[in-house]
Amino acid sequence: MPRTRPLVIGHRGAPGYRPEHSRSSYDLALRYGVDAVEPDVVVSRDGVLVVRHENEISGTTDVAERREFADRRTTKTVDGTELTGWFTEDFTWDELSTLGCRERLPRLRPGSATFDDQQPVLRLRDVLDLVRAASLEQGREIGVVLELKHATYFERLGLGLAGLVEAELREAGWADGALPLVIEAFESTVLAQLRAHSIRATYVYLLEAAGRPFDLVAAHGDQAPTYRRTATPAGLDELVGTVDGISVSKSMILGGTRGDEPPSLVADAHTRGLRVFTWTCRPENTFLSRRFRSRGGPAAFGDYEAEWELIRRSGVDGVFVDHPDIGIDLFHRVTATP
Known part of the structure; x- marks a missing residue:
């Protein structure tokens, strides 16, 4: 049955x-009451683990x-894609710590x-x-969903993510399951490595719609x-x-642009005991499925509630939101299960 929350x-x-x-950004999310960040x-x-969406940082810092x-x-060529810019692996942490964070989409936001x-x-x-501090202050369990980026690329540079992440989680007291921890990646190899190191977490495989x-x-x-x-069902069997689960682009849950019958991916995964997360729920027109966009341009909020309600009714176990x-x-919202 579909989850309501x-x-x-x-x-x-x-x-x-x-x-x-x-x-x-993290302070605000925690203050709003998210279940995890x-x-x-x-x-x-x-070898310091740096919090950035990509190792190329010209779009999100003042570098x-x-x-x-x-x-x-x-x-450089990262995961088969040629990129030009500034890369974290070419800086020490002391150097990176001097950089300021910047909005990645300044025209949109x-x-x-x-x-x-x-x-x-x-x-x-x-x-x-x-x-951890927010969990204690608010008196509730707040989780971390840790995404590992470009594991094979970094492994070839002698910067193996599995060993670095294991050491960090153990030192920070996050390796024993005391607080909810999810580890996810688009590469299953690094997930298997960490699982073999007995890090207590929920392991989630990220799936793109293509590639x-x-x-x-x-x-x-x-x-x-x-x-x-x-x-596919055969792939999920494997x-x-x-x-423990998969995390997929919302397009893989919503289906076609004309309101076609949505795919059965969530039900197929649940039948096999796999959790399903989806990304990313954003209200701006530019990110919504075409049928939910409104007037006002790319930055205007469209009918996001209608799109997100379809996602909620699909029964997903977690949603990523901006x-x-x-x-x-x-x-x-507490609503009757359809």
Whole structure:
């Protein structure tokens, strides 16, 4: 039966209102009452786990304007994609800690951009400690959904994420299940590595609507399974016993743009004992399925309630939101099960 109250997860904090992964973004999400927050982690040159959505940081920090770092601009291929910019693995943590957080989508979210450069980049340990403190202060369990980025890429640089994450979680007191911890990645290899290290967590495999996981492409080339194939009943069968759930693009739950019959992915996963999370619920027109957009341009809020209600009624176990206040308002409504 469909869940009536999925977990509401502050996606990078509350980036609808503050620059993503900034201290104020997490503070706001926790104040709104999210069930968990989601930090993405990449790595510095000296092995510090840094909270950034990507290792290329020119779009979310002030690094491009820092003259002392001008010579660090370079071009790299990350997970098969060529990128030019500044990369965390070319900086020490001491250097990264001097950078200011910036709004990634300033034209879409100009209000958030007014907070640019006011707060420094965070480490994973900073977020773990912040969530623990908020749990104690608010008298409730608040979780962390930890996303591991580009694990195969970093492994090839000698910066293995599994070992670094294990050490950080143990040192911070997050490895024994005292507070809710979810570990997710688009690469199953790193999830298996951490699971083998006996980190007590819920392990969730991220699935794109298209493409293939880079760890399996690196190992098997064109024979690597696609994400779409993994989302089929046969593919889900193969996940049973290796992960606890999947996290999928909301397009894989909503189906076609004309209101077609939605896919059975959530039910298929639940039948196999797998949890299902989905990303990312955002109210702006530019992020909504076409049939839920309204007038007013890309930044205007469309009929997000209608879209999100379909997601809620699908029975998902967790949703990632950029605006935690309106996410909690909708997804935590107590309504009759259809």
